[in-house]
Amino acid sequence: MNQLTELFTAPEWAFLRFAILTGIVLSPALGVVGTMVVTRRISSLAGASTHAALGGFGLALFLQRVCELTWFTPTLGAALGALTAALAVGLVSMYAKEREDTVIGAVWALGMSIGLLFLDRTPGYVDWQGYLFGNILLLNQTDLYLTAALDVLVLVPAVLFFPALLAVSFDDTFARLRGVPAGMIYLGMLSLTALTIVLLINLVGIMLVIALLTLPAAAAGIYTAHLKSMMGLTALFSAVFITAGLLLSCFLELPSGPAVVVLASIVYALSMFWKKYHKKRG
Amino acid sequence: MTPVIEIQDLSFRYNAAEPVLENVSLTVQRGQSGCIVGPNGGGKSTLLKLMLGLLSADSGTIKIFGTDPVNARKRIGYMPQYHQLDADFPASVLEVALMGRITANTLFTYRKHDRQAAMDALSEVGIADLAGRSFAGLSGGQRQRVLIARALAGAPDLLLLDEPTANIDPGAEEQFYATLDNLRKKMTVITVSHDLGFVKSETDLIICVNRQVNIHQAADFTAQTADEVYHHHVSMIKHDHSCFCHCHGGEK
Numbered sequence: 001m002n003q004l005t006e007l008f009t010a011p012e013w014a015f016l017r018f019a020i021l022t023g024i025v026l027s028p029a030l031g032v033v034g035t036m037v038v039t040r041r042i043s044s045l046a047g048a049s050t051h052a053a054l055g056g057f058g059l060a061l062f063l064q065r066v067c068e069l070t071w072f073t074p075t076l077g078a079a080l081g082a083l084t085a086a087l088a089v090g091l092v093s094m095y096a097k098e099r100e101d102t103v104i105g106a107v108w109a110l111g112m113s114i115g116l117l118f119l120d121r122t123p124g125y126v127d128w129q130g131y132l133f134g135n136i137l138l139l140n141q142t143d144l145y146l147t148a149a150l151d152v153l154v155l156v157p158a159v160l161f162f163p164a165l166l167a168v169s170f171d172d173t174f175a176r177l178r179g180v181p182a183g184m185i186y187l188g189m190l191s192l193t194a195l196t197i198v199l200l201i202n203l204v205g206i207m208l209v210i211a212l213l214t215l216p217a218a219a220a221g222i223y224t225a226h227l228k229s230m231m232g233l234t235a236l237f238s239a240v241f242i243t244a245g246l247l248l249s250c251f252l253e254l255p256s257g258p259a260v261v262v263l264a265s266i267v268y269a270l271s272m273f274w275k276k277y278h279k280k281r282g
Numbered sequence: 283m284t285p286v287i288e289i290q291d292l293s294f295r296y297n298a299a300e301p302v303l304e305n306v307s308l309t310v311q312r313g314q315s316g317c318i319v320g321p322n323g324g325g326k327s328t329l330l331k332l333m334l335g336l337l338s339a340d341s342g343t344i345k346i347f348g349t350d351p352v353n354a355r356k357r358i359g360y361m362p363q364y365h366q367l368d369a370d371f372p373a374s375v376l377e378v379a380l381m382g383r384i385t386a387n388t389l390f391t392y393r394k395h396d397r398q399a400a401m402d403a404l405s406e407v408g409i410a411d412l413a414g415r416s417f418a419g420l421s422g423g424q425r426q427r428v429l430i431a432r433a434l435a436g437a438p439d440l441l442l443l444d445e446p447t448a449n450i451d452p453g454a455e456e457q458f459y460a461t462l463d464n465l466r467k468k469m470t471v472i473t474v475s476h477d478l479g480f481v482k483s484e485t486d487l488i489i490c491v492n493r494q495v496n497i498h499q500a501a502d503f504t505a506q507t508a509d510e511v512y513h514h515h516v517s518m519i520k521h522d523h524s525c526f527c528h529c530h531g532g533e534k
Contacts, residue, residue, distance in 0.1 A: 039371060163388045167381040170371050173362060177334060177355050178436070179386045225372045225416030 007250065016250055018144070019136035023203060023242030025147045026196075029154040031235025033196040034217035035227065036189055040169050043214050045093075048104045049086040049194050050209045052111025053201055056081025057131060058118030065122050074131075075146070078201060082194035085111055090190045094183055134205030134257035136246070147199050154192050158231070161185065166227050203242070204257035215264040216241060222271040241267070284348035286310045286440055286470045287333065292342030294328060302328045306342070306495045315466045316487035318474045324492040326474045327363070330442055333472075334360060346440065359438030361429045363445050369418060369425070376413040378428050379404050382435030396435075403434040407461055422449030423458070434465075441471045 007013045037046050060077025063069040085107045093100045119126055130138055158165065164185055167175040172182040193213075200209045220233035245260030252259075287310040295301040302325040310316055318326050331337045332344055335351030346354035359382070379400040380392050392400075404410045407427040412420065417428060426449050433441060443462075450458050465471050466486075488498040 039368070041368075160389050162390065163380070163384055163392060166373060166377060167384045170373060170378065170381060171362065171367055173336065173366075174360060174381065174432070175384060177336075177358070177360055178382070178384045179355070180384055180388075181386065221372060225418055226374060226377070227372050230372050 004247075007247065013250070015137055015139070016246060019139055019203070019256070020243050020246050022139055022144050022147055023246065024239045025144060025151065026199060026203065027235045027239040027242070029147075029150045029192075029196050030200070030212065030216065030238040031231045031233075032154050032158045033193050034213050034234045034238065035220070035231045036165075036169065037193060037213050038217040038221060039227065039230075040189075042190075042193075043210060044101065044104050045086065045089050045190070046193055046197060046213055047210045048089055048108040048111065049082045049190075050197050050201070050206055051108045052085030053078040053082040053194075053198055054115030054131065054206055055111040055113075055118075056084075056115070058115035058122070061126060062118040062122045065124060075143075075198060075202075079195060079198045081111055081115075082197050083191060086190040086194040087187060090187055094186070130205070131201065132205050132207050133255065134201070134203055134208060136203065136256050139202055143199065143202050150195055150199055153195065157188065157192075162228070165189070169227070204260060208257045208261050211261040211264060212238065212241070215261070215268050219264070219268040219271045222275050237264075237267070283312055285345075286312055286314070286347060287472075288343075288345040288348070289332075290343050292332065292339045292344055294325075294332060294337065294339050301340075301493065303332075303491070303495070304493050306491075308489060308495055308497060310470060310472070310487065312470065314487060315471045316473075316489050318472060318489045318491055320491040326491050327444060329491055329495075330444055330472075330474055333442060334358060354440075356436070357439045359433030359436055359441045361433045361441075361443045361446060364422070364426060364429065364449050367429075371417060373417050374413070375404065375409070375415050375417055375420070375428050376400060378417050379413075379431045379435050382432040399437065400431070400435045403431040404428075406434055406465075407431050408457070421451055423451035423454050426450065427458075427461075430461075439469050441465060441469055443471065443473045445475060446473055447475060 007016060037043055056077035056079065057074045058077075059081070060072045060074045063072045063077075064074075089100070089104055089107055092103045096103075119128055127135065127138070129135075164175065164180050167178070167180060168182045168185045172186065176182040197209055197213070200212055204212055216237035217230065217234040220230050220237055224230050224233055241264040242260055245263045246256050248254065248263065249256040249259035287308060289306055289308040292303060292306040293301055294303045306329070318329060320326050328337065332339060333346060333351055335355060344351060347357055351358075376397075380396060382403065383392060383396040383399055388396075401410060401413065404413055407430050409424060409427050409431065412424060412428075417425065420428065426446060430443065430446065433443070446462070447455070447458065462471065462473070472489075486499075490496045490498065
């Protein structure tokens with residue numbers, strides 16, 4: 001217990017408190033975006049977008065160090081990479097007759113390869129492991145402000161266009177017939193997903209983003225059958241998983257990202273068993 | 283009076299492949315209803331998509347209420363094939379019915395009169411008591427009714443139903459047909475079916491689609507005509523004023 005109070009007061013744990021705060025601030029955006037990713041079944045598109053962020057990240061570091069474009073920060077580069085990939089796959093699935101999963105696989109690998117090539121040619125030390133697996137020590141004040149801005153960017157349209165979001169997610173053809181700009185809403189949703197991914201990368205790393213984007217929503221979907229409450233519950237689950245996972249990683253001296261993801265997976269698995277058990281009884 | 287549907291010499295093909303529809307002409311007058319029948323791959327759903335303006339014809343014209351299908355959409359209620367939708371989607375029955383009221387200007391939430399219209403549509407198909415239930419928890423037949431209610435909620439003058447009987451619960455068929463008969467009194471109802479379905483009044487049309495389109499008056503439609511459409515034997519049961527036809531085998 002002593003250890004716990006220490007965590008919330010001692011100056012040497014400031015980085016942990018800051019990471020938890022960032023995670024909690026990120027949760028409302030995760031609630032909306034995670035729910036959309038799971039209900040619209042675009043987790044592989046989100047995966048491609050996540051890995052393409054590495055391409056943008058590599059490009060940014062290269063430009064910063066070789067071409068001295070200091071304003072081109074890694075976060076900006078990652079956002080550029082993730083957005084480009086998400087919109088490219090989205091447009092392909094809307095207009096081209098290509099197989100969507102093939103395009104997703106190509107964008108996924110290409111994004112990552114571009115990143116690795118740029119990182120290879122970037123002089124100086126690069127903490128690429130931090131980007132792959134997350135490093136909460138890297139979080140700074142700017143990330144927190146960006147995360148808060150993301151909440152506004154996600155929540156305002158989600159509340160304003162909620163009926164359209166629901167209708168388009170359920171049946172986009174029908175919504176389009178009723179005059180709803182379904183394509184615009186889909187692309188808007190993909191853009192916000194890409195931006196959420198970039199901020200999530202700082203917290204848990206590229207490899208684990210997809211887990212935090214899907215597991216809380218998948219678990220929430222078991223307990224509720226309404227899109228709005230699923231978003232709320234997903235946000236709550238995200239906050240709890242991130243907080244508990246980070247605390248656990250400090251107590252047990254484990255890497256933080258994997259601790260969060262394993263915890264989320266356990267809750268999801270238990271939820272599925274709970275549902276099975278209740279169905280049998282009911 | 284402007285016909286509800288007026289199609290002249292319409293042809294359509296996907297990419298460069300064989301034409302799906304060729305020289306199709308079809309007129310459905312106000313007060314008439316119709317049943318589009320024909321073998322799988324014969325172009326039934328394509329014809330429906332052309333009527334909705336989701337596809338555009340390669341040649342010929344198609345007019346709904348005297349205008350371009352895209353302009354007529356506000357007056358059309360559409361029910362897509364059931365299996366195209368995610369059966370686990372988290373939404374309540376009322377929420378799904380309300381989607382039939384959405385417009386480009388619907389923000390935050392629906393208005394009171396929209397809710398009323400959605401509830402009326404649910405009553406119309408006999409499931410107002412399910413309004414609060416989750417869509418995912420319903421039976422196939424109940425979901426089908428919800429989707430018809432969604433199409434009805436926008437107060438259409440033309441109702442297009444793609445395979446409305448595909449998932450009807452056994453035993454609920456008669457009741458379902460009665461619901462559709464009621465709707466036919468209020469608006470033009472065009473159903474698509476790979477089964478020959480059911481046609482009630484003598485003014486109703488049987489629209490046989492197999493690349494080309496032949497139109498039969500329901501009253502004249504015989505087992506022999508059905509055989510010609512399907513190229514194989516079709517059994518037919520006369521029942522009351524309706525005729526129910528069932529297709530056996532499905533192959534040529």
